[in-house]
Amino acid sequence: MKSKLLKSVALAAMMSVSAFCVAQEIKIGYVNSERVLREANLAKTAQLKLEAEFGKREKELKDQETKLRGAAEKLEKDAPTLAEAERNRRQRDLVEVDRDLQRKRREWQEDLTQRKNEELGAVVERANRVIKQIFDAEKYDIILQDALNVSARVDITKKVIDTLNAQK
Structure with a gap:
């Protein structure tokens, strides 16, 4: 019962939007955010900056991971000839080095994620300003980002990327 009511309300809303669209021409644009973050020079520069930094x-x-792997293989190879105390000591050392390496890797990943969010946030902010400029200058009624299916007729992603690339 509830779903029939919801379907009826949705159908009525769609019909009223359709009637509005027929009565008045609306201008719709679409921007693929992922493509902007992949193709804009500003985003590429941010990626290179992150690679240089991290x-x-x-x-x-x-390198530490490779060293640890080598030490573990050496221990495995030498284990049969080692005294039990020496074997246990080496195993403890390997576990400690592995724990330290995992901690460093987590810290690196957290730092990288934080910096990536900062850099991409700046790119998104600039892209949003460009989208707003295009919206105002070309009198769009609505600009959508990240829709499921979009006609090439309303896709303004290239215009946004070109405008971003033209800025300094």
């Missing part, structure tokens, strides 16, 4: 730490973590 690349060294990532390489150090990978």
